[in-house]
Amino acid sequence: MISETFGGNMKKHLPSTSRSLPFALIRAREGVxxxxxxxxxxxxxxxxxxxxxRILSECGPLDSSTLAERASLLHPSLTRMVFAMDKKGLVTQKRSDTDRRRQVITIAPAGQDIIDSNYEHALRIVRDFKAKLGEDRYEQLIDLLQMLDPHGDQ
Incomplete structure (x- = not known):
């Protein structure tokens, strides 16, 4: 923290918002x-x-708690979202065979169609980020950000 004296009073300053990690992450998120x-x-x-x-397509069926964690969503928000997505035919949900208290969510064919039909576009987005940063820096950035992830590498 930087301190300056003004007329005998010490004034404390936070780091500049241009060099603040939370601000930088928010700006980067918007860019991404x-x-x-x-x-x-x-x-x-x-x-x-x-x-x-994306997570269901990549990982297969997941219980709602695991899915909420991997998608960085609060469980109540995921519950509402999955209900709406189920009504649209994008996912299915059923009670776990082993633990009746748990819901297992699976991507439905219509949901997979959205992933598949946007596959090339999504790859182009990734290629553009890699071109902007360079392959090594892109991978390094992901590694660094994962170090800040409270849930660790998923």
Whole structure:
């Protein structure tokens, strides 16, 4: 923290917002999400729904707690979202065979169709980020950000 004296009073200053990690992460998130939002505008699904579909497509069926954690969503928000996505035919949900208290969510064919139909566009977005940062710095950035992830590497 930087301190300066003004007329005998010490004034404390936080780091400049231009060098503040929270501010930098928010600005970077907006830069990263812009192209993704553009892609999703044509799909009729939200960023959060995209995350849910991507995780289910990649990991297969998951219980709702694991899915909420991996999608960085609060469990009540995921519950409401999955209900709406189930009604749209994007996912299915059923009680776990081993623990009746748990819901298991699976991507439905219509949800997988959204992933598949946006595959090339999503790859282009990734290629653009890698071109901007360079392959090594792109991978290093992901590694550094994972170090700040309270849930660790997923």
């Amino acid at each position: 999400m812009g192209p993704i939002r553009d892609m999703l505008a044509e799909t009729g699904i939200s960023e959060q729904q995209w995350r849910v579909l």
